[in-house]
Every structure is written in structure tokens, then in C-alpha cells.
Amino acid sequence: MREFIYFSKNARTSGNFNTKKLMDAGRMDIVIHSIISALFLSNRMREDVKLHLIFYGQPTPPRHLEFDSSKKIPISKKDVAGLIKRMLYKYKENRKNEVFPGCFIEKKNLMQLINELKKQGEEIYILDKKGEDIRNMKLKKKCVFLLGDHDGLPRKELKRLKKQCKFISIGKKTYFTSQTIVIVNNELDRRE
Numbered sequence: 001m002r003e004f005i006y007f008s009k010n011a012r013t014s015g016n017f018n019t020k021k022l023m024d025a026g027r028m029d030i031v032i033h034s035i036i037s038a039l040f041l042s043n044r045m046r047e048d049v050k051l052h053l054i055f056y057g058q059p060t061p062p063r064h065l066e067f068d069s070s071k072k073i074p075i076s077k078k079d080v081a082g083l084i085k086r087m088l089y090k091y092k093e094n095r096k097n098e099v100f101p102g103c104f105i106e107k108k109n110l111m112q113l114i115n116e117l118k119k120q121g122e123e124i125y126i127l128d129k130k131g132e133d134i135r136n137m138k139l140k141k142k143c144v145f146l147l148g149d150h151d152g153l154p155r156k157e158l159k160r161l162k163k164q165c166k167f168i169s170i171g172k173k174t175y176f177t178s179q180t181i182v183i184v185n186n187e188l189d190r191r192e
């Protein structure tokens with residue numbers, strides 16, 4: 001199982017956003033591209049990916065949305081925004097709610113999620129163009145890749161994570177978040 005964490009400081013934490021104005025919902029357009037890049041191949045869904053979305057936007061941050069592609073997620077590429085809206089609306093206090101098969105929502109911040117994954121024995125890699133070249137790295141079997149949205153990753157958390165995580169690069173150019181996910185997925189596919 002490979003895992004990605006997408007962090008956004010502005011993505012809306014309520015389902016009441018306009019699906020025709022995704023850029024105004026804390027760049028929900030980038031979230032959607034990232035979901036498609038993480039979970040889909042051309043003719044089928046991947047079955048070995050967990051995607052975590054951490055949203056710090058208004059009105060009720062933080063939110064952790066999790067997609068587990070080993071389950072039959074009822075997702076259509078045409079209505080990913082609708083799925084996110086429904087998940088945000090179905091948040092339940094004090095528990096991780098499985099809204100649809102493989103689709104969970106709960107209140108959790110970035111550091112809590114990372115600490116939880118580390119306890120499960122996962123190696124956390126921070127995607128950063130100044131990191132070590134992915135092509136020269138041996139990756140652990142249980143690995144998690146952390147990425148930011150167009151604003152990148154939060155400085156405060158990055159400072160704390162420096163000591164516990166490896167910084168990993170896919171090259172010197174700056175890619176979209178969704179492009180970065182495609183490249184990492186491809187790199188892992190080729191290693192299998």
C-alpha cells in the first residue's frame with residue numbers, strides 16, 4: 001500500500017461550496033486533480049493507494065478525509081467534487097466516519113496523522129524539489145509521501161518534521177501537486 005498526504009491550508013472544511021467555483025473553495029480544483037492522479041489509471045482504479053487530505057480552511061478546521069482504494073470506493077471522475085461535498089457534510093464529532101466504502105472523515109491535524117502513521121511503521125517522505133533525487137533512493141515498502149497544494153507545505157510543521165522525515169525530489173522543476181503524484185506513482189509502479 002502506498003500512501004499520499006495532500007495538505008491544504010485553505011481548502012474548505014464544509015460541504016457548502018459551489019462546485020462551479022472550485023477555485024474559490026480553497027483550490028478544490030487542485031484537490032480533485034490530485035484525487036484522480038492518486039487513485040486512477042486509464043482503464044481502472046488503483047487498488048493499492050491510500051490518499052489522505054488534510055484541510056485547514058474555514059469554517060471548521062482541521063478535517064482529515066481518507067480514501068482507501070483497496071475498498072470499492074463509489075467514485076466517478078465526473079463528480080469528485082460532489083463526493084468531497086458529501087463527505088464534508090457527513091462529518092461526525094468524536095469519531096472517524098466511513099461515509100461510503102473506503103471514504104472516511106474525521107477531525108485530525110497534520111502532525112496527528114503523521115505521528116499515527118509513524119507508529120504504524122511508515123516511513124514519511126516529504127516531496128520537495130530541494131530534496132534527494134527519488135531515482136537515487138531506496139524506498140521503504142511502507143511509505144507515505146507528503147505534498148502541499150499551490151502554497152506548498154506549512155513552515156511551522158516543516159520545521160518540526162525536518163528531524164523525522166526524508167526530503168525527496170522528483171527533479172529541479174516545480175510541478176503541480178497532481179503531476180507530482182503521477183510521477184511518484186509511476187516511479188513506484190516501475191519498481192514493482
Ligand SMILES: C[S@@+](CC[C@H](N)C(=O)[O-])C[C@H]1O[C@@H](n2cnc3c(N)ncnc32)[C@H](O)[C@@H]1O
Pocket residue numbers: 126127128129130146147148149150151152153168169170171172173174175176177180
Ligand atoms: C505547485 S507545488 C508548490 C509550489 C509552492 N510555491 C512551493 O514553493 O512549495 C505543489 C507541491 O508539489 C510538490 N512538488 C512540486 N515540484 C516538486 C519537485 N520537483 N520535487 C518534489 N516535490 C515537488 C511539493 O510537495 C509542493 O508542495
